[in-house]
Amino acid sequence: MLDKLSSSLKDALKKLAGKAVVDREAVEELVRDLQRALIQADVNVRLVQALSQAVKTRSLDEQPPKGMSVREHVLRIVYQELLRLMGSRAEVALGPQKILLAGLQGSGKTTTTAKLARFFQRKGLKAGVICADTFRPGAYDQLSTLCGRVNVPCYGEPGEKAAEGIVERGLAALATSEVILIDTQGRHALEKDLIDEIIRLNQISKADHRWLIIDAALGQQARDQARRFHEAIGIDGVIVTKMDGTAKGGGALSAVSEIQSGIVFIGSGETIDDLERFDPDSFISRLLGMGDLKSLVERAEEAISTEEMDVQGMLRGKFTLRDMYKQLDAVSRMGPLKQIMSMLPLGGADVPSEAIDVTSAKMARYRVIMDSMTAQELDDPNLIGGSRIHRIAKGSGSSPDEVRELLKYYRLMQRALKGMRGGKFNLQRMMRKFSGM
Amino acid sequence: MFDGLREKLRSVREVFGTSIQAASTPPAAEGQGAGAGAAPRTGPGLAERVKILVTDGELVLTEKQIQAPLQELEMVLLENDVALPVTDEILRRVKEDLVGKHRSIGQDPGVVILAALRDAILRVLGEGFDLPGYIRARDRPVKILFTGVNGTGKTTTVAKVGHYLKKLGFSVVIASGDTFRAGALEQIGTHAERLGIKIIQHKAGGDPSAVLFDAVEYAGAHKMDVVLADSAGRFHNRVNLMNQLEKMKRVMKPDLVVYVDEAVAGNDAVVRAEEFEKLVGTDAVILTKADMDMRGGAAISVAHTVGKPIMFLGTGQGYDDLMPFTPDLVVEELLGGAL
Ligand SMILES: Nc1nc2c(ncn2[C@@H]2O[C@H](COP(=O)(O)OP(=O)(O)OP(=O)(O)O)[C@@H](O)[C@H]2O)c(=O)[nH]1
Ligand SMILES: Nc1nc2c(ncn2[C@@H]2O[C@H](COP(=O)(O)OP(=O)(O)OP(=O)(O)O)[C@@H](O)[C@H]2O)c(=O)[nH]1
Ligand SMILES: [Mg+2]
Ligand SMILES: [Mg+2]
Numbered sequence: 138m139l140d141k142l143s144s145s146l147k148d149a150l151k152k153l154a155g156k157a158v159v160d161r162e163a164v165e166e167l168v169r170d171l172q173r174a175l176i177q178a179d180v181n182v183r184l185v186q187a188l189s190q191a192v193k194t195r196s197l198d199e200q201p202p203k204g205m206s207v208r209e210h211v212l213r214i215v216y217q218e219l220l221r222l223m224g225s226r227a228e229v230a231l232g233p234q235k236i237l238l239a240g241l242q243g244s245g246k247t248t249t250t251a252k253l254a255r256f257f258q259r260k261g262l263k264a265g266v267i268c269a270d271t272f273r274p275g276a277y278d279q280l281s282t283l284c285g286r287v288n289v290p291c292y293g294e295p296g297e298k299a300a301e302g303i304v305e306r307g308l309a310a311l312a313t314s315e316v317i318l319i320d321t322q323g324r325h326a327l328e329k330d331l332i333d334e335i336i337r338l339n340q341i342s343k344a345d346h347r348w349l350i351i352d353a354a355l356g357q358q359a360r361d362q363a364r365r366f367h368e369a370i371g372i373d374g375v376i377v378t379k380m381d382g383t384a385k386g387g388g389a390l391s392a393v394s395e396i397q398s399g400i401v402f403i404g405s406g407e408t409i410d411d412l413e414r415f416d417p418d419s420f421i422s423r424l425l426g427m428g429d430l431k432s433l434v435e436r437a438e439e440a441i442s443t444e445e446m447d448v449q450g451m452l453r454g455k456f457t458l459r460d461m462y463k464q465l466d467a468v469s470r471m472g473p474l475k476q477i478m479s480m481l482p483l484g485g486a487d488v489p490s491e492a493i494d495v496t497s498a499k500m501a502r503y504r505v506i507m508d509s510m511t512a513q514e515l516d517d518p519n520l521i522g523g524s525r526i527h528r529i530a531k532g533s534g535s536s537p538d539e540v541r542e543l544l545k546y547y548r549l550m551q552r553a554l555k556g557m558r559g560g561k562f563n564l565q566r567m568m569r570k571f572s573g574m
Numbered sequence: 575m576f577d578g579l580r581e582k583l584r585s586v587r588e589v590f591g592t593s594i595q596a597a598s599t600p601p602a603a604e605g606q607g608a609g610a611g612a613a614p615r616t617g618p619g620l621a622e623r624v625k626i627l628v629t630d631g632e633l634v635l636t637e638k639q640i641q642a643p644l645q646e647l648e649m650v651l652l653e654n655d656v657a658l659p660v661t662d663e664i665l666r667r668v669k670e671d672l673v674g675k676h677r678s679i680g681q682d683p684g685v686v687i688l689a690a691l692r693d694a695i696l697r698v699l700g701e702g703f704d705l706p707g708y709i710r711a712r713d714r715p716v717k718i719l720f721t722g723v724n725g726t727g728k729t730t731t732v733a734k735v736g737h738y739l740k741k742l743g744f745s746v747v748i749a750s751g752d753t754f755r756a757g758a759l760e761q762i763g764t765h766a767e768r769l770g771i772k773i774i775q776h777k778a779g780g781d782p783s784a785v786l787f788d789a790v791e792y793a794g795a796h797k798m799d800v801v802l803a804d805s806a807g808r809f810h811n812r813v814n815l816m817n818q819l820e821k822m823k824r825v826m827k828p829d830l831v832v833y834v835d836e837a838v839a840g841n842d843a844v845v846r847a848e849e850f851e852k853l854v855g856t857d858a859v860i861l862t863k864a865d866m867d868m869r870g871g872a873a874i875s876v877a878h879t880v881g882k883p884i885m886f887l888g889t890g891q892g893y894d895d896l897m898p899f900t901p902d903l904v905v906e907e908l909l910g911g912a913l
Binding site: 173176177178179182183241242243244245247272273274275276277278279280282283325326327352353354355356357358359362379381382383384385387388407 | 649652653654658724725726755756758759760761762763764765809810839840841842845846863865866872891
């Protein structure tokens with residue numbers, strides 16, 4: 138379902154692909170699809186509206202940089218605007234500190250507390266944790282089991298009713314720990330008593346940092362919940378958990394934009410090592426379901442300088458093995474075709490998946506085979522019949538079947554290219570993408 | 575929990591109402607014959623502006639005319655976590671219900687809208703699930719397996735449902751089917767002890783299927799009414815974990831597989847609900863943490879997506895915070911009193 142969505146965004150982007158000047162109608166359509174993509178990723182609806190307005194205005198007002206297509210121009214603006222919303226990632230000091238963890242019920246606080254202890258421990262710091270959850274059955278067992286596995290001391294008083302006292306005594310007991318992490322019970326914005334409790338825990342612990350743990354799947358609630366926590370204790374970092382599922386984390390993004398504090402870490406699994414530093418680029422790419430945007434923009438720039446091919450000729454249907462050789466050559470310098478295609482929001486138009494699902498090993502193999510062909514054969518593949526196939530196979534140390542497979546692949550590509558003719562995109566641009574990039 | 579959505583829907587209804595009212599009020603400039611004219615109107619700007627045919631005290635709504643309020647309704651649904659595809663579906667149905675239909679002029683536009691919306695949401699919500707009734711009608715023990723992704727409230731819900739059934743006089747045994755997560759045994763063990771419910775547990779790290787099997791055996795031997803099996807949280811994209819759940823299901827042969835998710839989940843709720851339904855099957859849904867949520871859209875989304883009834887809402891961390899889900903009542907709560 139999400140794939141469908143991101144492909145609709147890709148479709149909208151395709152419409153922009155051939156455009157030389159920014160076209161209001163196309164931009165509006167793109168923005169509409171962008172809105173849907175973001176809403177489906179759980180970005181706050183109000184935020185989406187503000188964002189799409191900004192994208193629209195900037196796309197139409199700003200001149201695309203030289204050599205950059207309209208599509209790339211708009212994409213880049215989308216990317217920049219999202220980046221701005223998200224702020225930079227919050228930094229982590231590698232020194233003595235106390236960190237208080239807070240969040241909704243079941244968001245992953247306890248698991249993350251243990252993961253963080255592990256993180257600091259690996260950085261050579263002496264970590265200790267306090268279980269200040271007096272409510273959830275088994276809370277102490279959970280935390281102490283996790284910490285016990287990595288030899289991190291865990292302070293807790295199962296059965297005790299007041300979290301404040303536990304924190305006080307825990308800090309004293311862990312006096313020799315450099316980094317102290319305080320796990321708290323789950324709570325939400327409407328639970329006034331619990332909000333009051335976290336305010337007191339923050340005061341008592343004199344925590345250096347207060348991190349909010351947010352489940353990647355949290356929906357439109359995220360913004361308001363985050364605001365309440367922020368008002369209560371001043372959140373200065375967010376950790377987005379459960380990013381190993383299929384949720385896109387738009388709720389967390391909305392939270393971060395609301396409280397103006399960066400994301401510190403990403404939780405990506407149930408085990409203690411499943412903690413990753415936050416990377417804004419991959420977060421945005423995932424949000425939009427469109428591959429790695431940052432490297433797209435970078436690579437797109439390099440692309441413009443790569444050798445030109447006989448694009449016009451190809452458009453007339455003249456696509457020879459020689460062209461394919463160049464194509465494979467260009468592609469092999471950039472990594473698997475499939476990956477590149479998925480990076481291109483353009484989606485490579487209607488290239489059949491068999492054409493894309495070629496491994497890099499296979500591509501290298503194809504080039505070796507083509508090295509054994511004559512210039513004539515490369516220019517006019519129709520010449521290649523049974524006996525030539527055998528000669529080429531022998532010359533390249535491959536089997537006739539492999540040569541036939543290559544020819545089949547060539548025809549597939551040729552057909553795909555022909556299919557693009559008369560299409561609604563700018564074919565020249567398309568071809569350059571396809572070959573040189 | 576539906577306060578927020580109800581509030582918003584009320585205002586949308588007003589917008590709809592205004593729009594319909596505007597449509598049914600012939601523009602003053604048109605003067606005579608506006609309402610009764612059987613002859614087609616010819617003023618060029620007029621057709622554009624009025625976009626409505628008024629004949630013999632009836633009015634026909636056009637799509638254009640309700641576009642603005644529909645957009646507003648869309649916003650409201652989205653802001654309340656009704657997933658995008660489900661929102662599209664509701665809008666389509668409301669539109670279908672309104673556009674092109676003849677409404678008599680005297681009809682209160684509010685009623686028209688309300689009916690369309692109630693209809694659309696009711697159809698999306700489907701029917702509720704009467705668990706006690708179901709148990710009474712089945713051979714004992716009735717075996718129920720709880721599934722869902724991490725941290726949604728499965729374990730707590732097993733405890734709550736156990737408590738609920740026990741209060742109704744059913745005998746219950748809990749199977750401690752999460753042998754994986756740290757602290758899981760202690761957590762459910764404590765719940766069972768507090769509630770005075772028999773629990774079957776194995777060592778941490780053991781085979782969860784074996785626990786379920788033992789619990790079913792125990793229930794059979796002791797003529798218990800219900801087996802409630804907890805399971806470890808797992809993501810639908812983890813093949814091995816989903817296979818394990820499949821195996822648990824094969825061993826236990828549950829009468830019901832109950833999928834537990836939280837009411838505050840956004841669009842992913844429909845993705846994972848769909849996957850769970852596909853991979854292990856779902857017979858009914860429980861949505862937890864409805865107390866956090868002034869919105870309730872996930873209920874609508876999930877119900878629509880898996881097409882399975884919602885059995886309960888979890889409304890807090892206490893054992894009594896469990897509410898049987900009755901679509902009529904929910905819709906009543908959403909739209910009722912709005913008139
Ligand atoms: N797959 C995955 N599971 C996670 C991640 N973080 C936490 N979990 C799981 O989510 C569930 C809830 O995590 P907890 O750490 O117990 O959450 P909590 O916020 O402490 O819960 P309460 O204390 O009850 O509020 C557990 O099953 C964890 O194993 C993550 O990044 N990925
Ligand atoms: N506010 C609120 N909290 C709830 C509700 N249901 C469960 N919780 C809390 O959510 C947290 C997670 O609940 P669990 O029952 O441990 O969730 P789970 O699905 O069993 O988690 P895993 O087994 O780790 O996947 C606990 O702190 C529960 O008290 C509810 O309806 N409302
Ligand atoms: Mg916890
Ligand atoms: Mg559990």
